[in-house]
Amino acid sequence: MAHVRNKKADDKKATVVAKEDKNKNETEGVIKLQTYLKTIPIAKKKFARLPKRKKSPTSAELLLIDPRYSASKEGPLGLGPIVLPFLQRFNNIDGFMTLYVAAVLIHGALFAVADMTLNIYQVQFSLSRTEWYLMDFSDYIASFIVAIIIAHFGSKGNRTRWVAASCILMGLESMLFAFPFFTYEIIIPGRQSIELCIEENEKRNIICGNSVPNRSKCIYFHIAGQCIHGIAGIPIYILGMTFIFDHIPTSSCGFYLAIGHSAYLMGYLLGIVGGLQNFQPPPKEKIIEIEPAKVYQLLQSGWWKTFLIIAAISFCVSFMMACFPTSLPGAHKLRLAKRKEPPTIDRRLKDMKIQPHLKGFLHNIWHILKNPLMLTQAICKVSEYLTFNASLYFLPHHLQTQFLITPGIASLLTGAFVLPGAIIGHFLGGLIVDRLEMTNKNKLKFTLVTTVVSVGLFLLIFFVECQTTTFAGINEDYDGYGQLGNLTADCNEYCDCTTSLYSSICGRDEKEYFSPCFAGCRATKVSQTEKTYYNCSCIKEGLATSDDEGQFIDAIAGTCDTNCLKLPLFFAFYFSATVFSNMCSIPVISIILQSVPANFTSLSLGLTYAIVKFVACVPAPLLFRMSSAIACIYWDINRCGGKERCWIYDKKILVYEFMGIWMSSQLIIVLLDIYAIQIHDVVVHGEITESKTTVKDVKAQKERKA
CATH class of the missing domain: 1.20.1250.20 (MFS general substrate transporter like domains)
Structure with a gap:
């Protein structure tokens, strides 16, 4: 029995020792684990300091972050399955x-x-x-x-x-x-x-x-x-x-x-x-x-x-x-x-969505047209196009009539000043709006100011004028041998001249002729980089000069010099007016895009362009041609009996037409901008946000802060 008891006691001691060894091992394992738990965060912090390469999250990851991302469809640069990594920088x-x-x-x-x-x-x-x-x-x-x-x-x-x-x-x-x-x-x-x-x-x-x-x-x-x-x-x-x-x-x-x-x-x-x-x-x-x-x-x-x-x-x-x-x-x-x-759209369009069916589509168009900010700026865009097209159409005729410039040179000068002026105006308008980070209301004020300045500069243009030269057959009757309004006279009726080619010359009698044929000139040559004409039957007066070969010159190519030095001043005013009138273009487009919800931007811009094409681009040229026809004095009637173009205009009528169309278009922009500024806060916020503060209110606010 004693032997059995001793054996059981030894087994208990062995069990206790084993448990102690097990507990010791577990304790050592816990200590090691605690050591790792302490060292891993420290190492993590050290590695966190290293620069990491930023990776763009995938569409699936972004979808987990925000379910609304499912409509985004971001993707790589490539054509179908062909995606080149080195092109992703673009x-x-x-x-x-x-x-x-x-x-x-x-x-x-x-x-x-x-x-x-x-x-x-x-x-x-x-x-x-x-x-x-x-x-x-x-x-x-x-x-x-x-x-x-x-x-x-x-x-x-x-x-x-x-x-x-x-x-x-x-x-x-x-x-x-x-x-x-x-x-x-x-x-x-x-x-x-x-x-x-x-x-x-x-x-x-x-x-x-x-x-x-x-x-x-x-x-x-x-x-x-x-x-x-x-x-x-x-x-x-x-x-x-x-x-x-x-x-x-x-x-x-x-x-x-x-x-x-x-x-x-x-x-x-x-x-x-x-x-x-x-x-x-x-x-x-x-x-x-x-x-x-x-x-x-x-x-x-x-x-x-x-x-x-x-x-x-x-x-x-x-x-x-x-x-x-x-x-x-x-x-x-x-x-x-x-x-x-901050909100910039019409509050009535805030929760609207584009409907797939035709009725809903037309309903959305109607609501966009009811947006006063979008509609006013669309009409401003129409006026801007009318102004620009009027410049391209009337300015060559005005230069030809006022400063006696040939049609070819007048068209060249128009393109050289109007197009660069419009480019600079577009770019400056967008740049100023971008740098000043204007709100829509400030953009309306900016458009109003630039338009008023352009009108002021345009008015200065028509104080610049030159003396009208004598033109045979138009305001002079070939010294009594012809009639006013008829280029044909006794001295050139046998020449069978055509009005399809306008090539004005200046005779030694200080009169301008429609072409060498209508002046009765029979010979021409180039002398000292200048084209000269000889034996002109209609040119009988004036001081004759001889060329290097001793032949007497009757006329030279080009218009007569009226000693008018105001042409540079005219272009300075007109170029400045063109720049300021085009500075409103980018603010107008940005207001149209910002006054509607994001899903309506394409539709609102499409409506704007449809209105512009229908009102400004299609009927406007007909209006310009009809108005200029009223001011026409002499038409080019070809040998087939058709009127091709007008060569000579009445100065006063042409100026009034040009000024009326240009300024009326700009004044429409002014009135619409004033109206849009007044209703902006009501359209966007539903109430007037700019409250009038008195001096007493300001003093009361300072006392409260103190």
Whole structure:
């Protein structure tokens, strides 16, 4: 028994020792674990100090963070499954802006070159008014028809793909414009009227426009190209603008919108500069080398080559533009930040959504049009377009009439001052709004001030005038041998002159003549870089000077010098007025975009462009032509019996028409801005937020703070 008891005691001791060893081991394990728990956070802190490479969260991660992110569709830069890592550095708003500016430049340049080819068609085909109107304004009509449709459906998809599709359309329309110049004979060599009074004038073959071969085909190709041009511009200027607005902070929208909007005018200017090169005659060596029947191909080669170059650039830009995703990285974060900004939209549109069916779509359009901020700024945009188009139309006629400048030089000076002035005005307006971070109400005040300044500068223009020169057949009757209003007199009736070529000359009698033919001049040559004319039967008075060969000069090319030194002052005032009148463009667009909810920006901008095209672009040229026709004194009536253009205008009537259209458009902007400033707080907040504080209230507030 004792042995058994001792054995049990030994077993108990062994069990106790084992338990103690186990507890000891557990205690040591806990101590080691505590040591690790202390050292791991310290190591974590040390590693946390190291610079970490930032990784963009995936769409799934962002979806877990915020369920609203499911509508964002951010993605990489690539074409379908083809995604190159080294190109992701361009997957931002700056990379998109580079391609967007290229697309806008192409669209503006293409518009300029198409306008220049229309002038060629006008000269060569003797277009009727209906044909000219359709060929010139079919792009505006097409853009008006599709503006709201593209704005509605394009906002639901990938807007960058819509812009890429526009670039493809621009390439196709360039090929349509190029095809007639590559295939048909349009520019006929020797078609220009002879400017001297010679017997060969009576033997000229009279070719009226309707008898020109392939005339109808050329007109159809041009109209088709213009329609595609109008359709291609809508995604660029509506969906592209809203895409930019959605990917930049509200405070920086002015700068980016200014760059995109100024690029169109810059492209138009570049198109004019490039197109003017095609008017230069080819070298005589090349003309001699080819057959006479193929000279037209040499004369037209510059035009179709220009269009094909534009087409190639358009296709390249389209391919790169299609690589951008629906939303750029960081768009969702920016969208959430914009929701926290002070309200700027019409409070009645706050919770509205775009309905999928037609009735809801029309209902949304009606509510947007009821937004007074959006509607007033849309009408301001119409007035801005009227002002700009009036400058381009009336200023050449005003320069020609007031300062006796030839039509070609007047058009060149108009483009040299109006287009750069508009570009600078657009950019400065956006830059000032961006740097000062203006609210919508301050933008309205800024627009009001710049418009008033432009009106003041424009009024100063019409105090600058010069003395009218004597013009034979217009305000002088050929020394009693002719009649006022008739360029033909006894001294030139046998010359069989044409009014289709306006090439004014100044005779030694200090009178201006419509052309050397109407002055009865029979010979010409270039003397000392100046074109001179001899044996002019209508020029009988004045001091005659001789050239280097001893022959007496009767007239020189160009208008007579009236010793008027006020032309630089005129352009200084007009350039300044143009800059200030265009400074309101970017603030107006930003107010339109900010006065509606984010899902309505494309539709509101589409409505704005539809209104502009319908009111300012389509009927305005007809209004300008009708008003200028009232002031016309002498028309160009071609040999086919049609009126082509007006050469000479009544000075006073033209000034009143120009001033009335320009100033009435600007005054509309002033009145609408005053109205928008008054109702802004009521529309946005529902009440007047700016309360009037008296001196007693200010003293009471200071006492409370003390």
